[in-house]
Amino acid sequence: MMESSIKEIFYPSEEEIKMNRFPVALTIAGTDPTGGAGIQADLKTFQELEVYGMSILTSVVAQNTQGVSDIHHLPLSMLAAQLESVFSDIQPHAIKTGMIATAEMMEIVASRIKSKQTQYIMDPVMVATSGHHLIDEQAVASLKESLLPLATVVTPNLPEAEALTGSPVKTVDDMREAAKVIVHDLGAGSVVVKGGHMEGDAFDLFYDGFSFHELITPRINTRHTHGTGCTFSAAIAAELAKGYTLLDAVKTAKQFIQLAIEHTWGLGKGNGPTNHMAHRRVKGAAKND
Ligand SMILES: Nc1ncnc2c1ncn2[C@@H]1O[C@H](COP(=O)(O)OP(=O)(O)OP(=O)(O)O)[C@@H](O)[C@H]1O
Numbered sequence: 001m002m003e004s005s006i007k008e009i010f011y012p013s014e015e016e017i018k019m020n021r022f023p024v025a026l027t028i029a030g031t032d033p034t035g036g037a038g039i040q041a042d043l044k045t046f047q048e049l050e051v052y053g054m055s056i057l058t059s060v061v062a063q064n065t066q067g068v069s070d071i072h073h074l075p076l077s078m079l080a081a082q083l084e085s086v087f088s089d090i091q092p093h094a095i096k097t098g099m100i101a102t103a104e105m106m107e108i109v110a111s112r113i114k115s116k117q118t119q120y121i122m123d124p125v126m127v128a129t130s131g132h133h134l135i136d137e138q139a140v141a142s143l144k145e146s147l148l149p150l151a152t153v154v155t156p157n158l159p160e161a162e163a164l165t166g167s168p169v170k171t172v173d174d175m176r177e178a179a180k181v182i183v184h185d186l187g188a189g190s191v192v193v194k195g196g197h198m199e200g201d202a203f204d205l206f207y208d209g210f211s212f213h214e215l216i217t218p219r220i221n222t223r224h225t226h227g228t229g230c231t232f233s234a235a236i237a238a239e240l241a242k243g244y245t246l247l248d249a250v251k252t253a254k255q256f257i258q259l260a261i262e263h264t265w266g267l268g269k270g271n272g273p274t275n276h277m278a279h280r281r282v283k284g285a286a287k288n289d
């Protein structure tokens, strides 16, 4: 059964949040000093969706809207220490991973996530919008073998879906086949194959292992799409932290990123960031509307 495109935003009332619990989400990712991607985008997205955000750094990335100029991977001991700091004190309801550049880092993160009963959203970050590779070859293998099978949902774009499956992913049929491989062969709980890199409508395909759901919104004609994938997966993490179903979380994330792209401020000389506050323009979405 194919779902139609999204019709409205649905945010919890104050009462619903109090009733559920105070939702907490953790991002484990790299940095983006211009704020459009990485943990900066994740924390903004958590906050906009009324989820308490925590963050663990994997790599410090010198980047802006025109590209990546340098990357410094934190020592493995620092990654392990940050994980201990968080998990010995505040338990997240949802964990999202973004850029994890090396196989060694992935193994450390995977061993922690394995021991947690929590929703895990994996954004299999491989290449920045500018085309700069953010993880090494060995890390791709480790991502597939160690992290991906732990994921509640994984959110590859088309090139990442190709890297994961080893097959071209150019058409909707290719997306469907890739989704089945990622769930049934590679072991992810579910997958959203993101169609941002395709022509035509912004077509994403969500597959939960049983049925396909098409999430389709009009393509916004803009170059300002830096960090769209980070923001989209962070929105899914926030909604899962609040206790929404996976399909509802994906639908809300889709609407969130659509607005964020549509209302971009066009910052920077290159591919600018999205506007993480745009959802507030939708009547009734913000608390005091
Ligand atoms: N121009 C656009 N108009 C509308 N939606 C878009 C556009 N570009 C991307 N999207 C949507 O943004 C979300 C992220 O998809 P995208 O393919 O851009 O991820 P990504 O390549 O991983 O992002 P990034 O690497 O820049 O963080 C998807 O829901 C996609 O459909």
Ligand SMILES: Cc1ncc(CO)c(N)n1
Pocket (backbone or CB within 6 Å): 029, 030, 031, 032, 037, 038, 039, 061, 063, 098, 099, 125, 127, 128, 129, 226, 227, 228, 229, 230
């Ligand atoms: C840190 C980081 N993660 C992910 C992306 C993907 O856009 C990026 N550019 N930077």
